[in-house]
Amino acid sequence: MIKINKDLNQIPESLKPATTEYYNPLSSVPVPTKTTHLHRMKMINDGKYTDETKYNKRYKYDDIRTALGAIYLSKCAYCEQKIELSHVEHYRPKDIYHWLAFSWDNLILACPHCNEYKSTHFELSGTAVTFTNTAANIRSINTLSASYYFRELPKMINPEITDPLPHIKFKVDGAIESNEIRFKYTIEKCKISRTYLKDERRKLLNDFKDDIAAELLKPNKAGQIAGIGALVDKFKRDSKKMTNPYIAFRRYAIRHNWLKEIIKELL
Structure with missing residues (x-):
């Protein structure tokens, strides 16, 4: 793991909220952006994520995948291996944080194995947040995940927020370990020390x-x-x-x- 620098102001077009803050007039909203926003609002109104293809493909749009590929240099956020087949992964699981399913600061790039092992593991040391549907929260929907970090204190590391360098150690046989509880949790759940x-x-x-x-x-x-x-x-x-x-x-x-x-x- 290494520190990843993502500009939260450079939101891919398809993830922007269809609001006047981004588009004026609203008739100028691109179709992909409008559709994703409608799906986002459906999740928020339903209070859950609907695991169907038409929703799942919205966070994998080409502009999102291209942007993440450039930021992560086509490497996995957790194990750092080069990946041809990359997964657009949710840092906070979409099944729990349904309102963040299409949020820029909640999307990372992962290899299929780390993504599968990570699954929905997301234990907290702090207090879990809830979402209130307000105009302000919708406007800032692409940066809400980062704003939760110090309240929830998740054990799963987000390399876009926390620098792993001071907290991880390696052995000459290639094994990775840590004495810090969050990194131990992340290494174990994502199996970053697998053979x-x-x-x-x-x-x-x-x-x-x-x-x-x-x-x-x-x-x-x-x-x-x-x-x-x-x-x-x-x-x-x-x-x-x-x-x-x-x-x-x-x-x-x-x-x-x-x-x-x-x-x-x-x-």
Whole structure:
């Protein structure tokens, strides 16, 4: 997990409320936006989410998926793997927070596995909010989820709000862990330490180790030193390239001198 920066003012067109604050005259509201807003108001009036295709597709519109793909760099919000098949996921479950089903600050990008494991897990340490249908709340519907954060104190982490860096730790085998209750909950429920992810993270170090070993086979000492230095520099550059997967693991390895330990071991 890494911190994600989303501009809550850059709301995708299809998620905007069909109100005069956004469209004047109302006759200028685009059809997709108007339809989504009608569905939003139906959920609010019904007091529940209706799990049907015509409603489910409203939060997966191309402009939403494109915007989230750019923000998350086509990586999962939780495990950070690159994903071709991404799910537009609700941070706060739509079955519980029906009024946020089409809200910009409640939509994140997740891989199918983290999305499935996360499911509707959403325990709170604080007080659950309720929704009142007022004009002000409808106007701010795309930022309400973020405004609930410090009242509800959810155990499930939202990387758009909380920076994971100070709270997560890795092991050299690729496992991720935390002593902080919210991160422990998120890692457990989303299974971010599952075998596949551990293997993929560990492979980054194994590949580095193999490359260093290959450099040490060179007969020239100066060539060895130059080659090793180039590999260390490349690992560091890759940890700054945000489109790469597992940035948090790469940076943790650098901060904790794992690269130096690998080189020392081989020498």
